[in-house]
Amino acid sequence: MKVLYFAWLRERIGLNTEQVETQAATVADLVAELSAREERYAVAFADMSAVRVAVDQTMTDISASLVGASEVAFFPPMTGG
Incomplete structure (x- = not known):
């Protein structure tokens, strides 16, 4: 599964994206x-x-099913301005 990280999550984890083998x-x-x-x-x-x-x-x-999913993206809430 492809996992993407954006903004401060990317900074804390140190990756933009990664392939993850998971049984989640x-x-x-x-x-x-x-x-x-x-x-x-x-x-x-x-x-x-x-x-x-x-x-x-x-x-x-976070309660969403991953059955059949190929990509998960994590990011902070959006703000307007």
């Missing part, structure tokens, strides 16, 4: 797997209320 059934499961990998992931995902997610380019939440 939901976005929450994927976040748990990633957070258990290394401290940098745990720090980036420590406050999921500050993180938005899209599965296959459709906005969703």
Whole structure:
């Protein structure tokens, strides 16, 4: 599965994108797997209320299923100006 990171998530994790082998059934499961990998992931995902997610380019939440998904993107909330 392709995982993309944007803005401060990219900075904390140190990657724009990566291919992840996962058995995660939901976005929450994927976040748990990633957070258990290394401290940098745990720090980036420590406050999921500050993180938005899209599965296959459709906005969703962390309870979303990953069955059949090919891409997950994590990013901070958008702000206007």
